[in-house]
Amino acid sequence: MVLRTGRLTLRAPPAGDVDAIVDAVSDPVTRRWLPLPDPYGRDEALAFVAEKAPAVRASGAGLIRAIECDGDLAGMIDLKKTDWRHRATEIGYWAVPAARARGVMTEATVALSRWVLTGAAFERVVLRIAPGNEASIKVAERAGFAYEGVARNAGIVPSGRVDLAIYSLIPADLS
Structure with a gap:
């Protein structure tokens, strides 16, 4: 599955992206x-694109896409924690x-969110x-996601546990 916008292509990450990912x-x-992982080198990046x-x-369980802009890797975006029964998924990106x-x-x-809500008929x-x-908060707001609240002590970053602000998008939000 490849998605295209006016300037972006969301595609599977090839081995050619390894150095840019590192x-x-x-x-x-x-x-x-x-x-x-720390350190994160070529071996980790190769395993990411070739295996993970x-x-x-x-x-x-999800879908990992490289974001290409003007022929260069601009980032990664993925669907994760995908629940097919409840038609719900989470987006992550960098x-x-x-x-x-x-x-x-x-x-x-x-x-990606419009595709998963319309093309894949997800509900959340x-x-x-x-x-x-x-x-990331600005991305959520500009992409039309609604703020729902805070899940306390729900995430892990390198410095330790953190709260996580929850934002959601449902099909009714697309109208």
């Missing part, structure tokens, strides 16, 4: 919010430093965001 997840801002991404899709503050992640989040998409992650 560079992006080495960024201190990205590392602040994501519980990634295909396995997640094949199992039905952006390479050069793609930040350009609307790329909002555009990708809109595209959730974003779980550490309250201090202002950039």
